[in-house]
Amino acid sequence: MKARHKRFGFLLVGLAGLGLAAWLLLSALDSNLSYFFSPTEVAQNKAPRDHVYRLGGLVEGGSLQRGQELTVRFVVTDNANRVNVEYTGILPDLFQEGQGVIAQGRMGPNGIFVADEVLAKHDENYMPPEVAEALEKSHNKGVAEMQKL
């Protein structure tokens, strides 16, 4: 065994040990590294009750209500559970019904999540508007055909 084989062995063992340590660390931290809680996690009481946290999900279609001045109310859903949210302030441009959203705030006593910051979350799809239109058309057509059956 030459010296460089030995050094290569040290290197591999070192990297393996380091990888293992990182893996243990990350699995111990697990969901604590997540940026937000989903409505289902909130329903399961995984989110802190008397603490500021972030709630993430989709803005439910048709749930947006504009109140007095800049106050808005909407429902955040993950298609399994829903949370009512109230927010006073300016919404980001991408905020829309059916779009991803992350709201930071705390749960009020009446079960309404009072947000003091709302961020829009978009997905990884990029396409020209014509393609998006065509996709939606064929989607609607598919839904209509399903309903006919």
Next chain:
Amino acid sequence: MSSRLINWFKFSSPPAFYDLAGRMVPWFTVIAVVLIGVGLYMSFFVAPTDYKQGEGYRIIFVHVPAAWMSMFIYVIMALWSGIGLVFNTRLSAMMAQALAPTGAMFTFLALWTGAFWGKPMWGAWWVWDARLTSELILLFLYIGFIALQGAIDDKRRADRAGAILALVGVVNIPIIYYSVKWWNTLHQGASVSISKGSSMGEVMLITMLIMALGFWAYSIAVALMRVRSIILERDRDTTWVSQLPEMQVR
């Protein structure tokens, strides 16, 4: 048995590589200028408007290739560091040293363009989610590598210390890449992946790949230029350097 066509080990000697690098730099410079030129033209005038983000999404053509390069250069830097540690080759450490500033530059570019993209789309310049935080740690790793190498006068020791730092930091790369999969993040998932293909319009994807290849050629050209300077600096007292034609002009 000497069936080897090219003796690769010849180029692990600094004088031989100095010459080879000098001949490669112009080619990669031309490739980089052409590809980035075409890529930028396509970014602004050919790629279609996005259905959701409008014109603002165009920053992706710089942001994503820069982020790719920031991770890829780090892996190559760690690879050279590992080779240097195992084989005790001087040139490997010089390559790692030459790559670090370019990697740091792309990391900064990815973070900076990301901030400019985040503000109009998400509503925030910066958030501490797993993707953004791990990419910031990558910038600190690059800066730490450069600082550690520069702080030690004995070049051999400097190389070894830097190599160990580079190798330790490599655990951060899969964390950056998979952060959007492993945890809930504000940052969206990958648009392009080997297993799932792409979720971008065709022209958009081609434009982004051209930019990525352009950045790639740029990185090679700049790293080779830099490694030539490093070789000259470290070997300045040797006869082969004093006999170089470019050293004769005074």
